[in-house]
Amino acid sequence: MREVAIIGIGETKFGELWERSLRDLGIEAGFKAMGDAGISGNEIDAIFLGNMSAGQLIDQEHIAPLIADYSGMAEKNIPAIRIEAASASGGLALSQGYMAVASGVHDIVVVGGAEKMTDVGDDAANEIMAKTADQEWEAVFGATLGSLYAMMARRHMNEFGTTKEQLASVAVKNHLNGSMNPHAQFRSPIKLEAVLRAPMVASPLGTFDFAPLSDGAAAVILAPLDIAHKYSDTPIKILSCGQAGDYMALHDRKSITRMDATVVAGKKAFKYAGIQPKDVNLAEVHDCTTISEIMAIEDLGFFKKGQGGKVTEDGSTALNSKISINTSGGLKAKGYPVGASGVSQAIEAVTQLRGEAGQRQVSKAEIALLHNIGGTGSSAIVHLLGRC
Amino acid sequence: MPEARFWRENQARYNMIGHKCGKCQKVYFPPRDMCPKCRRASMGKMEKIQLTGKGSVVSHTTVHEGLPEFQMQIPYTMAIIELEEGARITGQIVDCNGECVKIGSEVETVFRKLGEEGKSGIIHYGYKFKLIE
Numbered sequence: 001m002r003e004v005a006i007i008g009i010g011e012t013k014f015g016e017l018w019e020r021s022l023r024d025l026g027i028e029a030g031f032k033a034m035g036d037a038g039i040s041g042n043e044i045d046a047i048f049l050g051n052m053s054a055g056q057l058i059d060q061e062h063i064a065p066l067i068a069d070y071s072g073m074a075e076k077n078i079p080a081i082r083i084e085a086a087s088a089s090g091g092l093a094l095s096q097g098y099m100a101v102a103s104g105v106h107d108i109v110v111v112g113g114a115e116k117m118t119d120v121g122d123d124a125a126n127e128i129m130a131k132t133a134d135q136e137w138e139a140v141f142g143a144t145l146g147s148l149y150a151m152m153a154r155r156h157m158n159e160f161g162t163t164k165e166q167l168a169s170v171a172v173k174n175h176l177n178g179s180m181n182p183h184a185q186f187r188s189p190i191k192l193e194a195v196l197r198a199p200m201v202a203s204p205l206g207t208f209d210f211a212p213l214s215d216g217a218a219a220v221i222l223a224p225l226d227i228a229h230k231y232s233d234t235p236i237k238i239l240s241c242g243q244a245g246d247y248m249a250l251h252d253r254k255s256i257t258r259m260d261a262t263v264v265a266g267k268k269a270f271k272y273a274g275i276q277p278k279d280v281n282l283a284e285v286h287d288c289t290t291i292s293e294i295m296a297i298e299d300l301g302f303f304k305k306g307q308g309g310k311v312t313e314d315g316s317t318a319l320n321s322k323i324s325i326n327t328s329g330g331l332k333a334k335g336y337p338v339g340a341s342g343v344s345q346a347i348e349a350v351t352q353l354r355g356e357a358g359q360r361q362v363s364k365a366e367i368a369l370l371h372n373i374g375g376t377g378s379s380a381i382v383h384l385l386g387r388c
Numbered sequence: 389m390p391e392a393r394f395w396r397e398n399q400a401r402y403n404m405i406g407h408k409c410g411k412c413q414k415v416y417f418p419p420r421d422m423c424p425k426c427r428r429a430s431m432g433k434m435e436k437i438q439l440t441g442k443g444s445v446v447s448h449t450t451v452h453e454g455l456p457e458f459q460m461q462i463p464y465t466m467a468i469i470e471l472e473e474g475a476r477i478t479g480q481i482v483d484c485n486g487e488c489v490k491i492g493s494e495v496e497t498v499f500r501k502l503g504e505e506g507k508s509g510i511i512h513y514g515y516k517f518k519l520i521e
């Protein structure tokens with residue numbers, strides 16, 4: 001296995017981008033990443049594209065060659081591969097691109113993630129998201145994805161005394177971080193009372209406990225570490241990657257207050273990299289809901305099970321505290337273009353590790369963790385990144 | 389033919405028929421062809437079992453923003469139920485405004501309309517839960 005580095009990053013704005021198509025977004029992110037890496041396009045061996053559901057969201061399947069084509073790659077006849085793992089599609093695209101370079105099959109690989117959530121309207125988008133859980137044994141009875149996370153939250157409150165204020169403090173922290181990120185969809189801090197007063201979506205979770213469904217795309221360029229300095233003064237090394245799965249339906253899992261896929265993916269990533277959770281300076285975790293972040297920071301081993309709410313409330317996960325969680329604003333404030341989210345997380349980590357995060361810079365940014373989950377946790381992918 | 393999606397699962401959904409692993413005796417609902425604990429050793433040893441439909445609430449939520457098909461029922465209560473036989477399932481709790489359910493509440497199944505399939509309007513049925521007084 002060869003060592004692999006990220007040599008270029010690029011992303012679009014996230015949000016309700018009515019005037020932009022998925023094709024436009026994918027191309028923009030790819031061009032920006034190529035520009036950042038200083039490559040012409042000639043060097044590219046393959047494209048891996050994370051996308052949850054273009055077929056349902058924009059009525060177009062087979063989008064990897066489509067985006068490759070309009071990125072000017074048609075006559076290079078390179079492989080373009082679409083990767084799907086629901087909301088973990090971007091993370092999985094990164095891991096597949098990483099393995100392709102590490103194995104020696106490819107040298108320069110573009111890993112993209114793109115999603116267009118707003119063409120179909122909120123109802124249809126929620127219906128599509130619910131299908132990332134078990135359609136026949138959850139959604140058919142009326143379970144939305146949000147309602148399944150709400151049941152995790154309710155049980156977490158019951159078992160560990162987690163409070164609504166603690167859940168809300170995740171949203172408050174991430175919006176504060178987002179206010180310092182020029183790439184974030186939401187740039188205004190929010191007050192705890194506003195989160196608590198928001199209308200219920202699925203009790204105990206209200207509107208502000210959920211990440212928005214956004215349009216957007218993100219891309220990174222990978223290269224073998226031994227030639228990475230040819231393209232970048234600050235290549236960022238991919239230290240390891242761990243992926244794990246679990247029962248598809250939430251009700252079949254051993255516990256609904258812990259995601260075993262996250263636990264196992266995290267352990268694998270730490271083992272392969274030869275480091276421990278305490279060595280990590282910053283982490284982008286999958287905060288599709290506030291309870292998701294609380295469970296993630298426990299399941300990844302940063303805090304003891306049941307303590308996630310308390311440590312968020314007391315500021316231990318704020319910028320430049322014990323561990324800086326979701327410095328980008330997370331999916332909550334940076335925005336949530338579902339299948340692109342995993343690649344977008346990598347962009348924040350690279351920006352931090354390069355020391356280019358400006359106002360929200362983590363002072364000692366040596367090692368970063370990325371955590372992307374699919375559905376209600378039937379897929380989880382964890383990457384560890386480090387400075388060279 | 390989208391309605392095939394529903395009738396294919398009808399035996400389990402109408403009658404609460406699960407599977408019991410002949411090797412380790414663990415009960416599954418819906419039926420599974422392979423026990424995730426015993427795997428190969430369970431092949432051909434999964435036996436049908438009639439479930440009582442009685443159980444208790446593991447967690448619950450009142451849904452205020454639901455799927456389009458369920459808009460008329462909002463707000464409605466969803467729960468994860470642990471059945472007496474040990475299997476866990478997801479379902480709606482009926483005749484309840486959300487305040488009456490607690491973690492640990494005892495419930496039993498009732499047979500109800502679940503929804504209608506898009507334009508074809510095919511009605512599909514299955515279990516929901518009600519509180520045991």
Ligand SMILES: [Zn+2]
Pocket residue numbers: 409410411412413414423424425426427430
């Ligand atoms: Zn068994």
